[in-house]
Each structure stands twice: as structure tokens, then as C-alpha cells.
Amino acid sequence: MLETLEGRSLLTFLAVLEEGNFSRAAEKLGYVQSTVTSQIQLLEQNCNQKLFHRLPRGVKPTEAGEQFALYARQFVQLGHSLEEALENLDLPRGTMRLGALESFLVTRMSGFMHDFFTEYTDINLLLETGFQADIVDQVQSHALDFGIVPMDPKQDDLIFEPLIDEEMIVVASKPLADLIEHQGWDHISGIQVIGFGSRCVYHTEGLKLLSEMGLPSGIHSNGFASTELVRQVVTCGLGVALVPKISIAQELAQGIVVSLPMPRKITFVHGIVRHKKRVLNTPSKVFYREIVEYFSKASATSTLLRL
Structure with missing residues (x-):
């Protein structure tokens, strides 16, 4: 054939x-x-x-x-x-495809994107947003060069390279947090769990954690399409959410939202995933090298700041 x-x-x-x-x-x-x-x-x-x-x-x-x-x-x-290899040889020129969570792109990638595309002006990046399962499927089917996902998919045909630890917190508006503290979950009507929907690992893990924190079963859960919508709904006092701490840092600093006490720490390890058998073109090789180096430096800086 x-x-x-x-x-x-x-x-x-x-x-x-x-x-x-x-x-x-x-x-x-x-x-x-x-x-x-x-x-x-x-x-x-x-x-x-x-x-x-x-x-x-x-x-x-x-x-x-x-x-x-x-x-x-x-x-x-x-x-x-x-x-591309024959035309460009050592020149990083061409197209690559990346899939990632919308929240990760918004909070973690802007600095990298600015530096990367300032230096590599002939590389074209096609971005796809989706949930972990979607991204993994597309990498496995070779529809994407890379995916960035919040946990290792542990698939034999994929390579997962950790990039950064993502600290998660449960947040609510200041008035709602005060009500929860003084009245308890059972005495507050209309409370909702805010997130990206049942297909998002953040949301499903958040429901488990909130159950441990005393949230009654059967509470309404709302899924929204973007980080900005989740942030706005939470700050309006319509519910609680498990979100990356970085995604709501400004509202925390201003006291608009409050981080609720959690019975255990939740951290997702975001990493870049690729197919073992995928032959990377020149732009993909450059991107892979640069993004691993970028987050390695970011992690080192974060560690120094904590010391």
C-alpha cells in the first residue's frame, strides 16, 4: 500500500x-x-x-x-x-501547534510569549484551548505538536516534562467568606460552586475539597468558559471556586476576595506533553527548548524569593 x-x-x-x-x-x-x-x-x-x-x-x-x-x-x-528542515536548516521558521488550558495561557504564558516572539519573528504559533483530556487526545492523534496540561497523563506513548507547580486556593468574596465563617455552609442559601465545568480537573478536584470543608451535597455547580468570567462571578459573591492562586492575586491583595482555610494543600504540576514518535520541526524544537528553560528559571526565582 x-x-x-x-x-x-x-x-x-x-x-x-x-x-x-x-x-x-x-x-x-x-x-x-x-x-x-x-x-x-x-x-x-x-x-x-x-x-x-x-x-x-x-x-x-x-x-x-x-x-x-x-x-x-x-x-x-x-x-x-x-x-521545513530542507528549506530552513538551522533557521527557526515555520508553524507549530500548542494546546493548553485557557487559565494557564492567561496567567503563565504572556511573559514567555512576548520574549519568544520578539526573538523568533518567523515562528507562527497556532493555539488551541481545552481541558486535559482534549489536549492529551490531540497530542496522541498528532493534531498538536505539544500540550500543556495540569497533570501527567501517564500514557506510554507520551513524554511529560514538568514546568511549574500551580498552587490552588478556595476563594470567595469577602462578604460571603464572612457568612461562611460565622454561619457555616448549611445556613447560607443560594451558594454555588464556580469553575470551568465538570470536564475540568480544577473543578472536579474543587468539589471533592469543598465536600471535605463541609459544603453540603447537592449544591449547584456552575461552569464558565473563561478565567475572567470565573473571577468576576466569584468577586460578585455568587459562589466559591478552586482557582490557581496566581489567577486571582490582585483581588486577594485588594481584599475583594478571601482565601478560605483548606484541610489540605492542592498543587497541580503543569507540564508540557508531546508524542514519543512525533518528529519535531525546527520551530517546535526551539519552542520546546525555550519554554522548558523559561519555566526552569521562573521556578528557581520563586524558590529564592521564598527563602
Whole structure:
């Protein structure tokens, strides 16, 4: 089968997979629809497998198609890496893809991004935000070069490099914190648990901790799409949240919110994760080296400040 595969057909396959439609894929690639159809049919003949279910309003990958996609992405990525390596050699120029939690990007990455892209002006970074499971899946499927996640996924096909410890705290507005302290959880009506939703490891760990702190079961839990929304809802006094301490440092310093006493310390170890078999292009190698060095220096500085 290998001798019959070509990069153009694999790019067509991935375009159909992403668009879910032959005509939209043709438009994206600048082909006529018949060209896309014939390329997919040829791939299916070479694979001796049906790659897409033809539906009334588009297509959906078969089980064979989903498996084929894993290798097609690797094949195409290797082609891009080879092209960039030959064109650029030692020049860090090209595109890399990174996935991370929105809260981590907002609170931890701005300084790094400024320094990195000031120095490496020819590197293009495509950012994806998502939760741990989403990011890990995309790294495993080679849709991302790297992911930054709050805990080691402990997958045999992935490499996890710790970057920084993230201290978590339970916070509430000052008036709500005073009510909790003097009346207890059971006597406060309408209290909510604020976070990013049930798919976020911060939120699920927060619910466990709050249960240990005396929060009654059955309390309403609210998920919001961004760090800023979580911060605003908490400062308005609508609920409590488990958040990275750094994400609400200003409000803590101003006394707008209060850190509630916790029965145990919670720290997430954020790290960068990549696929063991992924061949890194030049921009990815530079990014990996620079981000590990950046957070290594940040951790060392933080340690010195605590001494």
C-alpha cells in the first residue's frame, strides 16, 4: 500500500475529515468535487477499506477512517517537517501547534510569549484551548505538536516534562467568606460552586475539597468558559471556586476576595506533553527548548524569593 500513497491524497483525506463534506473540502483545497471524490475512492481501493460513511448531508469517518487519520496526520506532519528542515536548516521558521488550558495561557504564558516572539519573528504559533483530556487526545492523534496540561497523563506513548507547580486556593468574596465563617455552609442559601465545568480537573478536584470543608451535597455547580468570567462571578459573591492562586492575586491583595482555610494543600504540576514518535520541526524544537528553560528559571526565582 505504501508505494501507492501520495501526500496530495492524504491532504485531501484530512480536508474531508475536517470539513465533513466533499464539496467544502474541494472548495478549501481549490479542487473540483470530482477530484476529491476520485482521490478518496483511490485511497479506499488502496486500503481495501471504506474510509467514510456517505450521509445525506456530508460524510463521517468509518472505524477504518479514524485509524487511517492517525497515520495520515503523522505522514503529513513528517512531510512538513522534512520540507521545513530542507528549506530552513538551522533557521527557526515555520508553524507549530500548542494546546493548553485557557487559565494557564492567561496567567503563565504572556511573559514567555512576548520574549519568544520578539526573538523568533518567523515562528507562527497556532493555539488551541481545552481541558486535559482534549489536549492529551490531540497530542496522541498528532493534531498538536505539544500540550500543556495540569497533570501527567501517564500514557506510554507520551513524554511529560514538568514546568511549574500551580498552587490552588478556595476563594470567595469577602462578604460571603464572612457568612461562611460565622454561619457555616448549611445556613447560607443560594451558594454555588464556580469553575470551568465538570470536564475540568480544577473543578472536579474543587468539589471533592469543598465536600471535605463541609459544603453540603447537592449544591449547584456552575461552569464558565473563561478565567475572567470565573473571577468576576466569584468577586460578585455568587459562589466559591478552586482557582490557581496566581489567577486571582490582585483581588486577594485588594481584599475583594478571601482565601478560605483548606484541610489540605492542592498543587497541580503543569507540564508540557508531546508524542514519543512525533518528529519535531525546527520551530517546535526551539519552542520546546525555550519554554522548558523559561519555566526552569521562573521556578528557581520563586524558590529564592521564598527563602
